[in-house]
Amino acid sequence: MDSGKSPTSAHSSVHSPGYSSIVGASSRSVKRPRPVKSCLECRKRKLKCDRAAPCSQCQKAQRACRYASEGERVSPSDGSDAEAPDRPSKRNCALTTGRDSSRHDSHYATILEEHAARLDRLENQMLPRDPSVEESGSARSQRPAASSLTIRGLTVKGGLRTRFFGQSSTRVLVNLFDEAKEFMFTRNKSSDIREMFLNIQKIHKALQEEHRKVAAPLTVFVDSVTPIQKRMADVLPSRSVCDTLLSVYVTASETIYRVLHIPTFTQQYNRYWDGSPQPDSFLPQLLSVMCVGYRFLAAGKGQFHDRDGIHIPTASSLVRTWLDTLRGKQLVEFSTLQAEVLQLMAQRMINPQNQESWTHLGLIVRMAMTMGLHRDPSEFSHKISPFWGEQRRRLWYAIVELDVHLSMQCNLPCCIREGDFTCLPPRNLDDDDIYPELEELPPSKPIEQNTDSRIQVFAANTLAMRFKVVELINRTDSLHDYQQVLDIGSELERVFEDVRYIAPPFHSSELKEMRRAWVTRVVLDMHCRRPLLALYRPFALSSPDAPQQIMTGYLRSSMILLSYLDEYDPTSPDYQHVWHMHQLVLKQDILQAAFSICYYMKQANNNGAVSPRLAGAGPEIKAETVEESCALASESSVILSPRRLKNAVQKVLDTMLKRIREIDTDLRDIVSLTVVFNTCQGGTPEEKREAIKRGVQAILDAGLQSIHTNQENISSMPVGRKSRFLHILPSTCC
Known part of the structure; x- marks a missing residue:
């Protein structure tokens, strides 16, 4: 870092030398003119051009791709395409060109045009608009149409108790499917389907009651007057169990969330078991580590207290009690902050x-x-x-x-x-x-x-992009065009290329090395895939004029997220452990991806046979309707074929049924996805009804097995008037 750079600017740049060499965050000035090889649009937007006709960048953005004709003058200040990742930003290019007026007189016009365009955009955003101009359709920029029903929701109970739900909530995602909502809301269900819904409601209440009991801390420890350090020591499992859980925690959690210095913590850990006194913060940290490790170990719900486990609610409650008793200087100790972060992670394992x-x-x-x-x-x-x-x-x-x-x-x-x-x-x-x-x-x-x-x-080093994503998705209503969304989306897509470069598929006979390589690649990809999906979701699932880059990119990322486990050998001895961690960490992401794929299936089916204009067309053909965009996206590659989409959602449903007893599994999500999936596959109303009936029956059978009862016993159970079952199934509550 240059000595004159301020700390703030230093943060916004890439600080890792290795990372800079890969993603090309550093910039350098162009020394000499180079021959024109890229198309004009890629040169203008500083994109890497593959020099095809048309190039891939123009195909994605649905732009006209044009190359400079022989003899046509093009500004030499843009540099060579071979150095595309190392080019300076547009602003730096303009300033550098302006300084050397003797060499770049011809570039003055370009600079003036650029500043004029910026001024127009600024005036368009800051100055009040003429409503008559907007209504006539002659306004220069318009807000992308993203329906509020697919961005946010709010539940209101009693007029005072409210809860906000964002675009990733099941309650919001279901708004995309009118037919499924109508089926779930209607009170005119046939008696057989109505009875199945009532029985699922009873199973849901039984599972919720079981989960509440399991998630309650043991009062013998929580309410005891014994010193808190003694109570925390009493809930620790044996040394051998703690060794295993510590190893699992380090492998699964100390990757992107670096909280502990492992050698230092290991020294304290060994001395503790040797009987040496340790700092007061050690036991709270160790208990939280045990909770996270036990939940990652695939040990059922990880909630039962026995010789081979730790009771997570009790341990977490004791740690919270210890933290709440701290005062004064104890609150600004580094070890206290570590304990707070670890306790938050442990609490998320329960609730x-x-x-x-x-x-x-x-x-x-x-x-x-x-x-x-x-x-x-x-x-x-x-x-x-x-x-x-x-x-x-x-x-x-x-x-x-x-x-x-x-x-x-x-x-x-x-x-x-x-x-x-x-x-x-x-x-x-x-x-x-x-x-x-x-x-x-x-x-x-x-x-x-x-x-x-x-x-x-x-x-x-990708935080700057992800901060922009969070900012954009919280002000979606104020956007006036798609350019910001497309620019950040393109940056994130380039990060995926870096991930594939620094963490390529790895094969080894060493089980530990194989798992470490897979975890590295998945975690890196996942933490950039999530913001890309969040960025594209409001437009891909509701905007009729969303660019094809958003439509196809969103569907592709959803399928890739569901395909992480496909590259892991299912015959590996630790496959079940990896599968459990995958489902635990990505549970909400998997559910969102499944609903999104259903949306594409529904729109493609609504479009019927692909129109002659789209049949056999390449990506450069722009779809005019959302149905055509979804059809084009779902037919753009093998991984996005309709059969693959259907199989992917069915696999998600099968997995959710297997984990129906898990503490983080909600029957409401399974029922919603089942009804949505079976209404999006097409067919006659009767065929859809029978498909829904089979799906709901599968949920009922899995639920009966999970609570160890049968159809006759569940039918005889009473139904409470104020049930907390599906908010989208009010007909089952009467």
């Missing part, structure tokens, strides 16, 4: 409610800021040791990652925004490379080299 976690995370963010973690350690006059400075960076970026993820899931603003902090990203180093007595940090290793912090370092 994965994103909005509650988002609220709690706001307190953690402000706690971290009062400790100065949002500023880089090098800025303070009181010198912070290199080791603790790096630990502060790791923990700060773990908190920021949680903030971005939960904000996207809740469709709510981030507590932290770009520019609110100057803390530099951590270095790509192994935990063994740093220790408390270290006098100077070693240089960061190349990003293609695997280390303990590699995933976090890579993700930290």
Whole structure:
């Protein structure tokens, strides 16, 4: 980093040398004119052109692709296509050209046109508009039509109790399917289907009651007057079990969320079992680590207290009690902040409610800021040791990652925004490379080299893009065109290429190495795939004029997210463990992808046979309706073929039925997806009704098996008047 660069600007740039060499975040000035090879549109937008006719970039954006004719003068300041990733930004190009007037006189016109266009856009946004002009259709820019029914929702009970739901909620996604909603809302169901819904409602209530009992802490520990440290020690399992759970936690969680320095924590762990006294914060941290590890171990719901496990609700409650008793200087200790973050992760293992976690995370963010973690350690006059400075960076970026993820899931603003902090990203180093007595940090290793912090370092350098996504999806109503959405989407798509480069498919006889390589690739891809889906979703699922790039890109990303496990060997001894972690971490993402695929299936079926204009057409043909766009997207490649789409959703339903007893599985989601899926496959009304009936019966059978009862017993159970079952099935509550 240049010595003259401010901390704020330093944060916005890429700090890892290895990462810079891959994604080309650094820029350099063009030294000499180069021959024109790219199309004019790619040169204008600073995109990498494949020099086809038409090129792929123009095909995606539905633009006319034109190359400079022989003898036509083109500005030489844009540089060569071979250096596309290293080109300076548009603004820097303009400024550099303006300085050298003797060489680039011909470029003045381009600069003036660019500034004029910017001024027009600024006036268009800031000055009041003439309603008559807008109604006549002559306005220069219009807001993309994204229906509020597919962006947000609000439940109101009693006029005072309300809850906000964002675009990723099942309640909002169901609004896309009028036929399915009508079927679920109508009170005129046939007696057989009505009885099945009533029985599913009873099963839902029984499972909810079981989950409430299992998730309740044990009062013998929580209400005891025994000192809190003694109670926390009493709920720990045996040493051998703790060894296993600690190993699982390190492998599964200390990847993008770096909270602990593993060698230091391991030393404390060994000394604790040897009988040596440890800091008061150690047991709370260890209990939270055990909770997360036990939930990742595929040990059922991970809620039962026995010799081989830990009772997660009790352990989490004791940790919360300890944290609530801290006062004064204890609240600004680094170990206390670590315990807060770990306790949040443990609590999400019991009650994965994103909005509650988002609220709690706001307190953690402000706690971290009062400790100065949002500023880089090098800025303070009181010198912070290199080791603790790096630990502060790791923990700060773990908190920021949680903030971005939960904000996207809740469709709510981030507590932290770009520019609110100057803390530099951590270095790509192994935990063994740093220790408390270290006098100077070693240089960061190349990003293609695997280390303990590699995933976090890579993700930290994509934060700027993901911050923009969270900002855009929270002001969708104010957008006046698709350009911002397309630009950020293109940036994220390029990150996927970097992921494939630095973490290619890996095959080894070593089971541990195979799993580590797979986890690295999936976690890196997932944390950029999620924001891309959140960015595209409001337009891909509701805007009739959304560009084909959004329609196809959204469907492709949904299918890729559902295909992560396809590359993992199902005969591997640890396949079930990996499968469990996959379902646990991506549960909500998988559900959203399944609903989205159903939407594409419905629109493609509504379009019937592909129109002659689209039949055999390439991607450069622009669809005029949302039905044609979905049909074109679903036929653009093998992975997006209608048969693959149908099989993908059916696989999701089968998996949800297998996990029907899981603490984070909701029968309402399964019923909603079943009805939606079977109404989107086409056919006559009678065929759809029979398909729904078979799907609901499968849910009923799985539910009866999960509560160990039969059809006769469940039918005799009473139904409460104020049932909390499907909000979208009010007819089952009467």
